[in-house]
Amino acid sequence: MQVFQNCSHFKRHSKICLKIIALRRGMGCEAGSLAPPVQRTATAGGRCDENMRPSLTAGRRDMVSFRNSDLNPAMRCLRIPFQQGAVFMNAKFFPWRALVVAWVCLGATGAAVASEATCPNLLQHRFDRLQDEKPQSLCQYSGRVVLVVNTASFCGFTSQYEGLEALNAKYQARGLVVLGFPSNDFGRQEPGSNQAIAEFCENTFGVKFPMFSKTSVVGPGTNPLYQQLAERTGERPQWNFHKYLIARDGKTVRSYGSRVEPKDPGLLKDIEKFLSTK
Missing domain, CATH: 3.40.30.10 (Glutaredoxin)
Incomplete structure (x- = not known):
């Protein structure tokens, strides 16, 4: 199984990834990287691992899979760790879901942080x-x-x-x-x-x-x-x-x-x- 630890390849195939990067930079996260905790995972054959299903087990972190048929086949699986009790979304990876995922993964609190687009x-x-x-x-x-x-x-x-x-x-x-x-x-x-x-x-x-x-x-x-x-x-x-x-x-x-x-x-x-x- 091939694991991609950063967005250098993934971003060429998806504007969604670029949006997440922009949001991360606005939050002060490391530039150009989605990991940790985000990883893109695909099998060696370029197909999504069909066993990657969200599960909820007390006391451990779980993984959620998203698919986007528009992405390069080797990049179709996006695995993101969530804490117990998170709401799982396992439908197609639409842009609005990308923003929700980024927000959750960045650990956002009630105090909103301005993005680079609006921050002087x-x-x-x-x-x-x-x-x-x-x-x-x-x-x-x-x-x-x-x-x-x-x-x-x-x-x-x-x-x-x-x-x-x-x-x-x-x-x-x-x-x-x-x-x-x-x-x-x-x-x-x-x-x-x-x-x-x-x-x-x-x-x-x-x-x-x-x-x-x-x-x-x-x-x-x-x-x-x-x-x-x-x-x-x-x-x-x-x-x-x-x-x-x-x-x-x-x-x-x-x-x-x-x-x-x-x-x-x-x-x-x-x-x-x-x-x-x-």
Whole structure:
């Protein structure tokens, strides 16, 4: 039995596969690949294995087969693992079913993630969440006003955490989100681990806005988001708690120095302006 672990051959025979790839990329999955957990399987003779039938056995993963007579004979079987209790579809592999399958296999939750087609280029990045280091796509903030801040735990501006949390809580319902990026670039004022930073932020300031793993915001190791922000504004962070305000369109960006506090009238005016623009 021949098993194809990626989509390099399969995609030449089906637009459906290309749609799934596009959806995966929008979700931040590895480009050009459907596996794991998806595999295309066919017998050596090019016929689908007639024994590939969905079964449901408690405590194990099961496989579902789909057929598409329009595909190359060697690629007709698509096997996708499902968890127990999933709804099985074993009819012909129509495009709408392809999207459903992709959605289920990607482990989508109630929080929708914007695809590349609608996600601004500036937000097409993934960063590990601070608390558990699980990858997060910034595309989930597409259409919102985003305040990006590089933070540090032992800085003279660290007290701004309190104002940033208040800002996020006040305007969250209207579409603002504050994103924190801890960095040790300035004065080595963020030396701790991600876990230590997360505990400090929660225990000291009750921070609830999204924060990501420690990163570099200046220098050779600057992460791609901060590279783009610097290019858009012509300004790079000079110290901790520099702020970038991104409009809903993901194109308009304003820059504010570290001394600009979260309650600064000019910053608040710009936030109000960006929030009022749909």
